[in-house]
Amino acid sequence: MKLGKMKSVVASLFVGGALCGNALAGETLFSNYVYAVAPAGEYGKLWAFSRDNSYSGVTLLNFTVSDKGSIVTEKPQQEKVSDTLTAVQDGIFEDDLAERRRIPAVYAGSKLGLLLPMVAMNNEDRYLQPAGYFSIRDLRNIVEYPVDVPSAADALEKPMQYAMSGFAYDSTKQRLWIARGALGVMVHDMSGKNGAKDTTFVLNATSGELEEFKKDSELDLKKNPEIFDVRLHPKTGDLWLATAQGVWVKSSSGLKNVSESLKSSRVTGLWMGGEPLQIIAETNFKKDDNINGGLWRLYGEKAKDFSKVDFLDTAGKVQKKDIYDESDYTVGDVAFIGKTAFVLVRAVGSRMISGFLKLDSLGAHAWEQDDDGKNQWLYGYETGATDRKMTIMSMCTFPLSKNRVGLAIATEGNGVSVSADSGKTWSVILNRAKLDNNLGSVRMVPSVIAPGDGDSDVSLVSYKVGRESKVTIEVFSYDMRKVRTIVKDAVRNADPSRSSNPKEDFWDGRDDHGKDCTMGVYYVRVKDNHGHIGWGKVMTLGGNFR
16 A cells, blocks of 8 residues: 555544544634635635535634734634535645646625636546636525536646636626636626626737637647636736736737736736735746746836846845745735735645745845845744644735735645734634643644644644643653653643644654654643643654655
8 A cells, every 4th residue: 555545544544533633614614724715805704715635615704803903703604515526626736837736716796706716526536627616605605617628628638737727807897707728718708688608718829819719629729828817907907818928918909918028938827916016927837847937026007027026135135046946936826915915835846835925116035044044035834924834825815894904824734824914913713622721631633643744744732721831741652651752841821722832832753862653642641730631642653654
């Protein structure tokens, strides 16, 4: 049996058993594995899309802000989508190409609601078959829109080449534009009296026109380059297209390639927002097993063309190296607040490298330089955006109140983090099993440690104390031999939910000498200086999986 399959089998044995800490749908989120967040069109409301091993679902989160500026979660609601469909395709981590490493999540007004791609299972029971899109108006109206695939698509190497990778809704003309990669762009036109009509267009790069793609048409990706993203310009209303041959704009005067800098580039994403207006573009292509990427920007009205984003160290010095390309980053999302663009990125080939860049008028600034002289560009776990080192999957802004903009991020395994002060401080929203006070119950999350697996290679020790305490956490083997002291006499405060310090109170499956413990069940003892003792248990799959 392959190691990856064995990990899944062993972990599944504990779902619903003694070592399992969470039910399928928790008290706050559908699941802590959240892959997309998006505004919900009302003050304080946020959509979150989750997927675990079995099901996918959405949560409508409701927030208020206290007088002191803290975020309060009120009455979240959840609903499951069809068992055989999801918005999270199985190649989101393993794929090298940027357009397939993110989930477009767009709020398109009350008529369409939240828009997400819809993916079905293929013949190998993997979610890699594009099937249409979700239109989620509210939790009672989760609409599945299947979209036909022309026979010409059979000639493509992978079905994901025509996956939906961008949405743009023109409320004035009642048209939804959907980027479909090799199948160009689809228009869902709702302006007619006889109901909505779907039409697919491909870009003719030679004539500079969008041509209707009919059922008997053939694909020619050299003549008709792929369309990876669509955006409506917030001021002009023009349609912008990110294509395999540059950035094209459809306006009242026609369709044209608008960037000399990116004229022949494989542009995989576009994002617009902020004041002054910023237009962020991503380029990405693969050559000889190497990923080549670029982060580009049009900043303000005076900019004539896209230029690469500069990276500046802590002293404000522009770096000569292309930090973005060397890091193998791809963009997950971009959020805008005022003059700042928050660019969420993940590294190809490393599941755990993720975070967001902060861009101002000069470029992306490093927030720290470590002892080795290495600049730290990514905001995330190290800067307090999450309290556990989990992959950040999605990011957005949303209206918290009339005069306050919220910033939200989605993580794979640690729920959602929300900020009411432009990212200075964060509140984490996730499902937490109820804990008894004074170490009355100790839970390990997750209950199975799979070393090297990214999102489950450490287990958090969850507990609660009733007053300020000095806590010692130790790990024992099945025969009660102590193998690890995690913390000793560490000060922990009383908390209505839990007192754990996520940056210290975890076990990585190793002993006090840094060696991997053998596969098996281990007991975790938590004791305080007031005479309370609590026990939890966890399984590690051992060092063979690193």
